[in-house]
Amino acid sequence: MSATSQQTVPEQFLGFFDDAATFPPGLAPVEQAVTDHVARRSSPFVPAVGPAVLALADLQRAREVxxxxxxSGGPVEVSVVTPAGALTEALEAVEDVRPQLEVVAIELKTDPQDRAVMAEQIADAAAVQGIPVFVELxxxxxxxxxxxxxVGTGLALKYRTGGIEAHLFPTPQELGDVLARAVAAGLPFKLTAGLHEAVRYTNDATGFHHHGFLNIALATQAARDGEPAESIAAWLAQTDxxxxxxxxxASDGAWRESFRSFGTCSVDEPADSLRRLDLFPTLTTNQEHP
Structure with a gap:
């Protein structure tokens, strides 16, 4: 492929990298994460960066920072990771952290042990007005x-694609099934955990098989096009x-209607992996990572 001459972020990657610097494996202190997020506003590639993803417990400290x-460029946009049962607290924090922070999304965990309690938590989330809620399942x-x-609630899905143990990484077939179900149900989704590179790879140190976010994008497109499960899984397994x-x-980027974004502890990593594929603007000698 020839080197791109494009000097702006391609539309299909706008707001795609949610800045989850405080979460594993990065585990940046809140002070550093918020400072870096604001400093990144001077980067020409900031349109690719979504909100800062922060734990509910860290919001007040983030506001102080x-x-x-x-x-001057506006408040820090934040997506709040909210424990199961703490939705009311998160909604109260929306007002408490203004004007320094603007909560633009809530990522709500649910009770995995009790289906009835989970259903109540989802119903409460569906009643939230004015802020998108991603329900983690x-x-x-x-x-x-x-x-x-x-389905039909206006809620979106949040799903994990990795973690600190091998069993937390779904197989291509398992992830493909979730993508296909979400697309069929008309549910947009965001993903988190283990998505560092555009292309699927195996970490030499851990042996973990990491999904590529570009694999997922193309698998999502295949699901939207009605392709069979085997084709969806094949895109997820592709390493070329x-x-x-x-x-x-060649994609028109329609997959973004379903695959909204993903959390990454380093927004530089996914950007660099796209540059290696000539899919993202290349830094010039006068441009540095923030």
Whole structure:
């Protein structure tokens, strides 16, 4: 593929990298994460960066940090990771952290052990007005039909694609099934955990098989096009960067209607992986990572 001459972020990647610097494996202190997030506003590639993803317990400290920064560009947009049962607290925090922070989304965990309690938590989330809510479901919850509880509510799905143990990484078949179910149900989704590179790879140190976010994008497109489960899983298992890069370059980006974003502890990593595929603007000698 020829080097791109494009100097702006491609539309299909706008707001795609949610800045989850405080979460594993990065585990940046809140002070550093918020400061870096604001400093990144000077980067020409900031349109690719979504909100700062922060734990509910960290919001007040984040507000204090932001209060000492130059916020002439506007408040820090935040997506709040909310424990099961703490939705009311999160909604109260929306007002408490203004004007330094602006909560633009809530990522709500649910009770994985009790379906009745989970259903109540989802119903409460569906009543929220004015703020998108992504409901986190486990693989077991999805297999048990929990996606049906989100249909028609205006809620979106949050799903984990990795973790600190091998069993937390779904296989291409398992992830493909979730993607297909979400697409069929008309549910947009965001993903988190283990998504560092555009192309599927195996970590040499851990042996973990990490999904590529570009693999997921193309698998999502296949699901939207009504392709069979085998084709969806094949996109997720693909490790040839040329195949994925060529397909992505030809895509109209309609997959973003379903695959809204993903959390990453380093927004530089996914951007760099797209640059290696000539799918993202290349930094010039006068441009540096923030």
């Amino acid at each position: 932001a209060d000492a920064l130059d916020l 486990t693989a077991a919850q999805v297999a048990d039909g929990a996606l049906n509880l989100l 960067p040329d195949v994925l890069g060529t397909a992505a370059a």
